[in-house]
Amino acid sequence: MGTRKSVAALTATEKSDFVAAVKALKAQTSGRNYDWFVRTHMTYFNAVNSHNYAHMSSSFLPWHRKFLLELENGLKAVNPAVNLPYWNWTANRSTTGAPFTSDFMGGNGSGGNGAVLSGPFAGSTRWRINVSATTSTSLRRAMTLRGSLPTTSDVDTVMGVSTYDVSPWGSSSGSGMRNRLEGGLTPNLHNRVHVWVGGHMAQVDSPNDPVFFLHHCNIDRLWSRWQTRWGFGTAQYLPGGGVANVVDVEEVLEPFGATVASTLDHRAGYTYA
Amino acid sequence: MNDISRRDVFRHGATAAVLVATAAGFASLASSGATAGPGRVAAADPRDFEETYKGKKIKGEHDKDKGKHKVHINGKKLGVMQVELPVAPDSTATYTAVLSTLNHFDPVPLDEGNNRDGLKKLAKLAVDQLGDQELTHDADHPHP
Numbered sequence: 001m002g003t004r005k006s007v008a009a010l011t012a013t014e015k016s017d018f019v020a021a022v023k024a025l026k027a028q029t030s031g032r033n034y035d036w037f038v039r040t041h042m043t044y045f046n047a048v049n050s051h052n053y054a055h056m057s058s059s060f061l062p063w064h065r066k067f068l069l070e071l072e073n074g075l076k077a078v079n080p081a082v083n084l085p086y087w088n089w090t091a092n093r094s095t096t097g098a099p100f101t102s103d104f105m106g107g108n109g110s111g112g113n114g115a116v117l118s119g120p121f122a123g124s125t126r127w128r129i130n131v132s133a134t135t136s137t138s139l140r141r142a143m144t145l146r147g148s149l150p151t152t153s154d155v156d157t158v159m160g161v162s163t164y165d166v167s168p169w170g171s172s173s174g175s176g177m178r179n180r181l182e183g184g185l186t187p188n189l190h191n192r193v194h195v196w197v198g199g200h201m202a203q204v205d206s207p208n209d210p211v212f213f214l215h216h217c218n219i220d221r222l223w224s225r226w227q228t229r230w231g232f233g234t235a236q237y238l239p240g241g242g243v244a245n246v247v248d249v250e251e252v253l254e255p256f257g258a259t260v261a262s263t264l265d266h267r268a269g270y271t272y273a
Numbered sequence: 274m275n276d277i278s279r280r281d282v283f284r285h286g287a288t289a290a291v292l293v294a295t296a297a298g299f300a301s302l303a304s305s306g307a308t309a310g311p312g313r314v315a316a317a318d319p320r321d322f323e324e325t326y327k328g329k330k331i332k333g334e335h336d337k338d339k340g341k342h343k344v345h346i347n348g349k350k351l352g353v354m355q356v357e358l359p360v361a362p363d364s365t366a367t368y369t370a371v372l373s374t375l376n377h378f379d380p381v382p383l384d385e386g387n388n389r390d391g392l393k394k395l396a397k398l399a400v401d402q403l404g405d406q407e408l409t410h411d412a413d414h415p416h417p
């Protein structure tokens with residue numbers, strides 16, 4: 001069982017091991033390599049088989065939980081000691097502190113809206129962007145130009161909502177925890193962080209920035225925290241069944257071939273420190 | 274919705290209600306045969322645009338009926354998605370917004386009132402995001 005730690009608590013070795021594993025996955029030429037995750041995220045941002053699996057839907061959280069697990073398993077195949085770390089943006093809010101240090105994710109884009117200049121992912125020779133909506137082959141960031149980072153109070157507000165999701169189970173759901181966390185509804189914990197980092201993180205190909213996985217690991221941690229308070233059982237996921245074109249609790253999350261129900265209790269596989 | 278105040282959101286909702294009535298009026302006009310007919314091309318939406326912004330040519334065409342709006346930047350297609358979002362917590366009222374493959378988590382309100390330039394704002398945001406880059410074929414990612 002793995003333990004996922006805050007980026008601020010990683011040792012120098014843990015940081016270098018994580019970066020090396022991510023780069024090894026990027027260099028892999030077949031199978032579920034790093035660019036497979038970029039392409040899959042782009043594909044599943046849309047409806048597939050008339051289902052919105054990944055975004056603007058009830059399955060936003062379980063789909064990304066499986067997505068992270070697939071990546072983490074890929075990293076562990078390189079180095080079994082590697083676990084996904086999380087970026088707690090309520091505590092680590094600087095553009096120069098963790099995780100944006102030169103020994104980990106690197107810093108902001110050039111001129112505040114260009115290619116990342118520092119760290120192991122700076123420049124196309126170190127980290128080449130192969131699949132993207134834009135022509136840049138170097139990772140780009142535009143931190144703080146738009147968006148904002150959620151506060152502890154914002155997180156507490158979302159954690160206090162007992163209902164997982166409500167009809168119509170999409171972007172227009174007017175209540176429930178999921179849409180508040182995803183961002184269709186205030187306080188919006190997920191979307192605004194993508195916007196705050198900017199550059200590739202603001203785009204459909206956002207997994208091109210490895211920070212994507214640290215951000216989503218934190219989103220998964222918050223869902224786990226919500227589950228700790230309200231329950232890990234199938235009754236705590238909605239919809240329970242019989243809703244067309246929405247991923248019900250016993251339906252399969254594509255392309256992973258696992259049901260929502262199988263993702264709910266993660267504690268036998270990993271925990272959060 | 275980080276750039277939209279609650280007051281704005283309620284205003285969007287009110288505008289949307291007016292627009293429903295206006296749209297019904299347009300539908301009635303079309304069904305009367307005033308603009309429809311074999312070989313006739315649908316009239317351009319008055320919100321459509323074609324101009325240069327920060328050195329890039331932006332073109333936008335609205336699809337009021339199906340929400341399948343089109344944006345091109347320097348002749349390359351930008352994927353655009355129309356979404357409905359709640360006007361406020363615990364409300365069933367919604368407003369319409371648009372996203373693009375470049376501004377994927379930052380919806381821009383779109384209607385025919387105060388937010389009639391929503392699609393143009395989205396195109397300009399995409400140009401700002403692009404900087405010295407151009408769109409690739411993956412920017413035309415299909416949306417529902």
